[in-house]
Amino acid sequence: MTDDNFSVEDLVNFVDYNNLFYTPAFAAACFGLTTRRLADIEAENGLDIRRIQRGASSARTYTTTDIFEISALRRALGQAKGIGRQIVVSTFVQKGGTGKTTTAVGLAVCGQLAGLRTLIIDNDPQGDTSSMLGYDPDLGPDDLAEMGIPADRLVDGHLGNLISPLLRMRPFEAKTLDQVIKKPFGENGIHLIPADNYLEDLGVALDASNNSDMWYAKWIDDATNGRIPGCDLSGYDLIIFDNAPSGSRLTKNSVAASELLLCPVRMDKFSFRALIRLHDWCARFAKEYSYSPAIAAIPTMFKRNRTRLLNNLLRLNELFPGGVTEEKIYFSEDYEKALDAGIPLMLWKGANKETLNAARTVYGEILDRIRGLAKAG
Template identity: 90%
Template sequence: MEQTLDGKPMTDNIAVEDLVNFVDFNNLFYSPAFAASCFDLTTRRLADIESENGLDIRRIPRGASSARTYTAADIFDISALRRTLGQAKGLARQIVVSTFVQKGGTAKTTTAVGLGICAQMAGLRTLIIDNDPQGDTSSMLGYDPDLGPEDLDEMGIPADRLVDGHLGNLISPLLRMRPFDNKSLAQVIKKPFGENGIHLIPADSYLEDLGVALDASNNPDMWYAKWIEDATNGKNPDCDLSGYDLIIFDNAPSGSRLTKNSVASSELLLCPVRMDKFSFRALIRLHEWCARFAKEYSYSPAIAAIPTMFKRNRTRLLNNLVRLNELFPGGVTEEKIYFSEDYEKALDVGVPLMLWKGANKETLNAARSVYSEILDRIRNLAKAG
């Protein structure tokens, strides 16, 4: 094996530490117990659904017999079937939500992806839009925005993992200043877990140019809202969003023009926050930012503040939680995301936590409880009209 100038091992002239952690989601296999837990079903009931509807789930040898094994696509196919059978329901109307906290490291991307996966499993057709030029959401779902066609070929990564379009390509036709080539939704959309899984509009660093174009436009904070309205009501034949129940924007930790646009188009802000003093200060800034936004636009989305990295029986954290509820009365989730090394390990493995079979059962159940609570809020918003 060759060595770099600083002594690091190389593989085919690529430093080992620089290799992308490519995960082929089609080659991740789950047990019946894991698949059933995604729907809060027993394995027996899951098997009955498959038998009653002629689902062909692969089997692997196990001793003298065999056992069912599932891919993520299989799990999402079952979710779509349950919706067709009336065992899971969509929303009364489409809801748009955004992540936003003016501080990094609070689990915004983990929240956006985790909620999207749980929403899709619950029967909601979900679109995640990576609204951060850094592209962390895209990377978490298997689309590294820093890799070009040659990189993918050299690393043996399938060509369909290329990020070759983003939100700017879809919104550009609305703007006088058009920084990107026009593309249809079909040219930009990614489906990491198949047609029945969550869908993704990825991002890369060029998305920053959309912010420049928005700055030069009239009503610069309202273009996302117009784009969604047109794309949902049949006014944009190249971009049909009418089939989605839930649209989730994941934002950078800043109040940029891109973020303001997503907030202006949203009915709910997802605000994951650690209870340490530094993150809590970010929540206070968020409260002030929302107040300014509401004053300027006579509109303010609902807040879902989510305590993250929480540790039990810590007096300081409990005191901060009390203050958080005072800042956002009725907006703080009852459930919490508790501290767990599983989150970091899932990132290292390259699999979203909600689909990582190596996660501790308690970690998964706590996260599912939080996302279930948020989904209840989303359903209530949809019913309220």
């Protein structure tokens, strides 16, 4: 029991992603295609999409596995292209409640659908990204068995297990990537390195090491170039770190490893102060390391025709010229409802089309910036 009124079962919403079914219109919209073009791709490549009976006729219906398999097929056919080299991205704003995890997961889903092989790393000991993707770090093997949740939803490894072999102080058992990685939507979907509260011990180990902010960068470089047995990151185009709302050692490591920071921010005065602190923090980081990642500031929970919000948006563009997305994430109950449903918003068929279209536009802008960074070399 978590308290006198609620049990663990009350707080966990297990969703079997294999039992989510989508219409042709939803599946086509994931790729920016018409339903006719989607049907042509399936016919041309012999894809067998199940059909359900509706009265006297039948209609195609898609699973998440189908959708991500189509994404992989489009990449193989050259209809959706990679980016030429790997790009690392981190979420970072020193303020909670701005939508960092929703942004990280949304970008990961859209990146994978756009043909980028995407790995999302939960770098927050609270494990919110892991939970959003169906891996609750608070559930042990007995909890899963009692609740009828598949055993493969167990979080039994995290980033610390992969980085420990590089460190002088080794707080975790070394594991291979295959032992840690999760694939909530199958092999062709986004991949996840989950987190739990033991990840905090990695920060202690990093503090005790030389060059304490640079170990994530070294790990990614070594793992991408074949220098770490059992940990190959070379197959990923896009790596996304989702961070806690703090400038912890874990966060600093992800920032130092990144070429782009995703900074979702509400336009209220408290969140806006966090952006000003971010601006100052980036300036100090650049001075210390002679390097600073690019910024993608995303206005979130935005409400139209609010003078104060528009004034703050103007100031945001002054702080980060060229770094603010043109489109905004508008306030919508869909975000909370998707969270309650246990399904990432970009894959929740209950979302309003306007909500989804605005989010897809924002993530499309960010993916364009990622392609630009990759092209610039």
